[in-house]
């Protein structure tokens with residue numbers, strides 16, 4: 236099944252829960268392709284979506300895309316529910332979107348980091364194991380049916396420029412695959428919808444290896460982008476930052492390998508993305524919580540489970556936490572002491 240997804244132009248009912256940088260791009264592209272898209276949003280975002288729709292700027296130009304917007308879905312179950320929030324907001328947004336999930340709905344978290352579902356249906360001693368860093372107490376595991384999950388790795392670089400506006404200037408790419416064999420045909424349908432929406436989509440059997448590849452990219456760039464205030468290009472082009480990023484890559488690759496995933500990462504490809512500010516740097520600059528648990532702590536948790544250390548990674552995560560705490564203290568908003 237692994238390969239470029241077949242386009243699927245038959246329209247679907249799609250809920251995109253989370254109207255940020257990624258949710259706006261996905262919702263707009265899927266609506267432009269003829270799907271019935273409802274966006275779950277709140278506050279000024281909800282108001283702007285209702286008044287104007289989505290303002291999408293991408294390589295094809297800038298346009299206004301009308302969508303339905305709601306504070307919570309009260310309609311019939313959807314064909315697809317996309318969860319597009321920061322990992323730490325997933326339990327809240329998943330609970331909000333739950334009424335839109337029927338027995339045939341495919342649930343697609345478009346979220347960075349090690350996903351809570353990583354050990355769902357894997358067999359062996361770890362089958363169903365909860366990753367405490369991303370799903371303390373197994374709340375997400377209990378809320379979202381594993382058989383309906385489609386995993387993703389999102390290679391879209393996007394910045395939110397207004398409550399209802401997103402700007403993305405690199406090619407739109409995603410990888411999707413079933414979390415368990417029961418989701419195989421659903422994953423193919425989701426991949427086809429994305430492909431028809433102009434998002435170059437790879438459909439893979441082994442979504443866990445694809446997730447590792449993306450996590451390694453995020454772990455080596457996102458926290459460091461906060462520590463140094465650097466863009467993706469700067470990280471790998473800078474003689475001081477590049478070795479730090481590479482040390483993190485090697486530590487994370489070793490952990491991935493311990494879980495059976497062989498991953499390589501081409502730093503030149505990342506440099507080519509240009510002066511992209513990672514989603515974590517965007518959050519830092521807006522004083523928002525950082526996604527360090529899913530992108531960092533979860534990998535360290537998995538490493539420890541195999542008796543492995545990640546010295547460089549832990550240092551960079553600590554520095555990113557310090558920088559965030561310091562910025563919040565300077566802004567007169569001291570956070571609770573950050574916990575690793």
Ligand SMILES: NC(=O)C1=CN([C@@H]2O[C@H](COP(=O)(O)OP(=O)(O)OC[C@H]3O[C@@H](n4cnc5c(N)ncnc54)[C@H](OP(=O)(O)O)[C@@H]3O)[C@@H](O)[C@H]2O)C=CC1
Nearest residue numbers: 253254255256257277319320324327346347391392393514
């Ligand atoms: N931005 C990027 O370039 C990339 C991001 N990613 C990943 O994609 C995921 C989404 O990131 P991104 O789009 O950047 O994040 P954003 O912070 O831009 O968007 C998240 C959205 O979720 C909304 N949200 C959160 N909780 C709730 C809630 N309870 N009810 C309603 N809305 C809620 C937020 O609303 P509000 O604004 O009101 O808080 C916000 O609009 C993350 O895991 C990120 O790491 C992956 C690839 C690239």
Ligand SMILES: CC(C)(CO)C(=O)C(=O)O
Nearest residue numbers: 390391392452513514515
């Ligand atoms: C931009 C990108 C793709 C980093 O590699 C990303 O995932 C993020 O910003 O979180």
